[in-house]
Amino acid sequence: MNQCTRPRLAKLALVVSVLAGMGCLLPAPSPQAQDIPHEQFVRSLADAIDQASLTPRERLGLHLFFDVNLSEPAGLACASCHDPRRAFTGNNNTLIGVALGSRSDQFGTRDAPTIMYLATTPRFSRHGIVEQDGKRLPAGGHFWDGRADTLEEQAKQPFFNPVEMNNTDTASLIAKVAKSVYAAEFRKVWGDKSFNHPETALDAVAASIAAFERTRVFQPFSSKFDYVMRGQAAFTEQEQRGLSLFNIRQKGNCAQCHTVDAASRDPQKSLFTDFSFRALGLPRSTRIPNNADPAFIDLGLCERVPVAGAKLPVAVTKPTVTDPATCGLFKTPTLRNIAITAPYMHNGLFDTLRDAVAFYATRDTDPARWYAEGKRFNDLSEKYHANVDVDTPPYQRRPQQRAQLTDAEIDDIVAFLYTLTDGYTPPGSMRPTAETTVTPPQSPNPYPSQPASSPVSPREY
Numbered sequence: 533m534n535q536c537t538r539p540r541l542a543k544l545a546l547v548v549s550v551l552a553g554m555g556c557l558l559p560a561p562s563p564q565a566q567d568i569p570h571e572q573f574v575r576s577l578a579d580a581i582d583q584a585s586l587t588p589r590e591r592l593g594l595h596l597f598f599d600v601n602l603s604e605p606a607g608l609a610c611a612s613c614h615d616p617r618r619a620f621t622g623n624n625n626t627l628i629g630v631a632l633g634s635r636s637d638q639f640g641t642r643d644a645p646t647i648m649y650l651a652t653t654p655r656f657s658r659h660g661i662v663e664q665d666g667k668r669l670p671a672g673g674h675f676w677d678g679r680a681d682t683l684e685e686q687a688k689q690p691f692f693n694p695v696e697m698n699n700t701d702t703a704s705l706i707a708k709v710a711k712s713v714y715a716a717e718f719r720k721v722w723g724d725k726s727f728n729h730p731e732t733a734l735d736a737v738a739a740s741i742a743a744f745e746r747t748r749v750f751q752p753f754s755s756k757f758d759y760v761m762r763g764q765a766a767f768t769e770q771e772q773r774g775l776s777l778f779n780i781r782q783k784g785n786c787a788q789c790h791t792v793d794a795a796s797r798d799p800q801k802s803l804f805t806d807f808s809f810r811a812l813g814l815p816r817s818t819r820i821p822n823n824a825d826p827a828f829i830d831l832g833l834c835e836r837v838p839v840a841g842a843k844l845p846v847a848v849t850k851p852t853v854t855d856p857a858t859c860g861l862f863k864t865p866t867l868r869n870i871a872i873t874a875p876y877m878h879n880g881l882f883d884t885l886r887d888a889v890a891f892y893a894t895r896d897t898d899p900a901r902w903y904a905e906g907k908r909f910n911d912l913s914e915k916y917h918a919n920v921d922v923d924t925p926p927y928q929r930r931p932q933q934r935a936q937l938t939d940a941e942i943d944d945i946v947a948f949l950y951t952l953t954d955g956y957t958p959p960g961s962m963r964p965t966a967e968t969t970v971t972p973p974q975s976p977n978p979y980p981s982q983p984a985s986s987p988v989s990p991r992e993y
């Protein structure tokens with residue numbers, strides 16, 4: 533194993549940061565079918581999750597989520613890019629801000645976001661619930677561009693995406709599931725004939741994964757912030773200052789998009805996103821392989837092609853832009869667990885949380901710090917620059933003005949953001965033994981899917 537080989541075993545975060553420091557930006561080839569240690573490792577991640585309170589359908593979803601044999605070639609599971617120790621992020625361990633697929637030379641173009649706290653994400657709407665300046669903003673849906681309306685629709689996509697799990701058709705994917713060690717469980721949940729029709733079997737696969745994603749494993753509400761909201765812990769002075777700066781309109785104004793209800797004792801009111809789409813005008817990332825081509829620009833929402841009803845596998849064609857006012861807009865992500873989900877932003881540009889926050893503070897006052905040659909919004913063609921938000925604080929500053937936040941204020945906000953990591957142990961209680969950052973589920977799933985029916989009807993959700 534040379535210095536730059538992908539770290540697969542324990543202490544991953546540490547190894548990643550050491551390697552990052554050594555300039556190892558390209559990952560080694562993806563694991564192959566015979567790569568037993570990786571398979572065992574992914575299994576061990578699954579085993580660290582308390583499965584006792586999962587229903588059979590949810591447990592089946594867990595098996596599918598952690599199965600490295602469902603990619604082409606084998607070796608890549610959902611969990612490879614959505615690692616439970618990193619709040620279900622991880623980019624298959626690359627260090628370039630975007631994920632490596634099942635083939636050793638195929639990279640995606642976006643950072644894998646956390647898939648926690650998605651159970652209540654609304655469907656995509658061009659005129660969503662969020663109003664600004666008398667206009668209703670687009671909001672909702674899954675993916676950075678909101679193209680999947682439900683977790684079920686979303687779950688079918690990675691299996692067939694050529695830069696992710698790369699299966700060529702539904703039948704070959706289902707054949708793999710039918711050969712898996714959990715195939716008997718699958719039949720028990722979805723019926724004896726559930727493998728007979730690939731399309732309905734795929735619906736069952738997606739419904740199982742979505743059911744797992746709606747469990748408490750993915751929304752434990754067990755961060756220090758949640759304990760404070762429930763009156764069971766207290767912020768430090770710095771964390772409290774950070775929360776204020778996060779909320780105050782003339783300071784961070786973060787809460788305008790990253791919704792928090794600090795007056796409520798119910799943490800579910802604070803999902804740290806309003807699901808709205810916005811253009812932040814992020815700098816272009818030079819480490820994304822596709823960006824070597826200046827003609828490649830990720831336009832986000834205006835290239836969104838709804839996947840609902842799309843015939844799988846999806847053809848990857850560049851759609852035509854029908855609504856130019858939505859070019860450059862991406863979905864506001866939750867900030868829960870943000871301390872452990874680096875890198876940040878849709879293009880995985882920032883490796884540290886402090887940089888992500890500092891960008892907000894100085895994008896407009898010190899553009900040279902962020903953009904090559906100081907050219908603002910250099911990841912968007914000029915004709916779309918008007919879409920970038922330059923009025924909403926913290927984005928209302930002009931060059932040469934004071935930064936929106938001082939260095940100390942940035943530190944305070946970062947300190948507050950660190951309280952959003954799940955698995956907090958309040959003072960005076962026993963330390964949990966589980967090694968994951970995810971608190972094991974203790975009570976029934978708060979967001980249950982519809983009861984299992986078999987055989988699956990194609991439009992059961």
Ligand code: HEC
Nearest residue numbers: 609610613631632633642643644647674675676687690696
């Ligand atoms: C090769 C890495 C990779 C694999 C494998 C992968 N994902 Fe992802 N996932 C991503 C990336 C990158 C995105 C963001 C893509 C986008 O927005 O266009 C994403 C987005 C998502 C989202 C949307 C989050 C949101 O914003 O609402 C969910 C849910 C998700 N993945 C679940 C899964 C499931 C389930 C599997 C397995 C069937 C899977 N992923 C396999 C990389 C991966």
Ligand code: HEC
Nearest residue numbers: 784785786789810812862863864865876877878888889892
């Ligand atoms: C006008 C709405 C808006 C405001 C105000 C706002 N954000 Fe964001 N935030 C977004 C959007 C949209 C993204 C995703 C942008 C992208 O990747 O293109 C984002 C992304 C982030 C990310 C990266 C998340 C990830 O998973 O990669 C962090 C961290 C963050 N914001 C923190 C903050 C902080 C701290 C503040 C206040 C100083 C703030 N935001 C203010 C809309 C906003």
